[in-house]
Amino acid sequence: MKKLVFLFALLITTIASAQKNSLLVGGNVxxxxxxxxxxxxxxxxxxxxVGYQFSEKWTAGLQGSIMNAKVTGLENNEKYKVGGFVRxxxxxxxxxxxxxDFGVGYQKTSLNNAKGIYAGFEPGVYMDIxxxxxxxxxxxxxxxxxxxxKNDLRQNHIGFDFGKTLNIGISKNFVL
Known part of the structure; x- marks a missing residue:
């Protein structure tokens, strides 16, 4: 089952090729x-x-994330993110x-009701099939x-993970 979920996650990442006046729908699992x-x-x-491609090179839109983390013997932690992105x-x-892709937004976790912001930049390559x-x-x-x-010190994290992750996905571009 874990291998199947992993393969599915590899297939469903990022979004499609740029065409002016089109809608991109995609995401990650x-x-x-x-x-x-x-x-x-x-x-x-x-x-x-979801993003709108307003030129051949530029796309802007909204992104979100729902994550559920489980640790043996501890309370589950759910993390929510919502924000915007520019590609x-x-x-x-x-x-x-x-x-x-550059994204920025708001995040909240269920553990200790922590809130904050996030920002990230991710380069990539896509192949138009x-x-x-x-x-x-x-x-x-x-x-x-x-x-x-509430009861925790403020946490700041800066990550540089080039080469530590691999995302392979399939996506669709809808022309308006």
Missing amino acids: GFSSEKIGDSKLSDFELSPL YSVSLSELFSFYG KNGFCLNFSIGGINYDNLNG
Whole structure:
């Protein structure tokens, strides 16, 4: 089951190729599991997004995320994110294009009712297959987030994870 969820997550990532005056609908599905001794951590994340391509190179839209993390013997932690993103795309050939996504928004966790902001940049490459369907590839990015809870100290995190992650996805572009 874990392998099936992992393969599905690889298939459903990012969004499609840029066409002026079109709507992009896409997102990510992710799952991870880690076991250390008797303790087990698993999380599931769903991250939809919708964007409008107002030129051949620029797309802007809304993104969100719902994550549920479970740790053996501890309370579940749910994390919600909502924000906006901007994408800049450059065509490398008829088949391949390079893109950079920048996103920023608000986040909240159920654990300790922590709230904060996030921002991130993720470059990638997509391959236009046919009729607005694309395969998308990325290998990480740069991200920042902070959380401030009732009983916890303020948490700030800066991540640089190029090469630590691999996302492969399929997506669809709807021409308006």
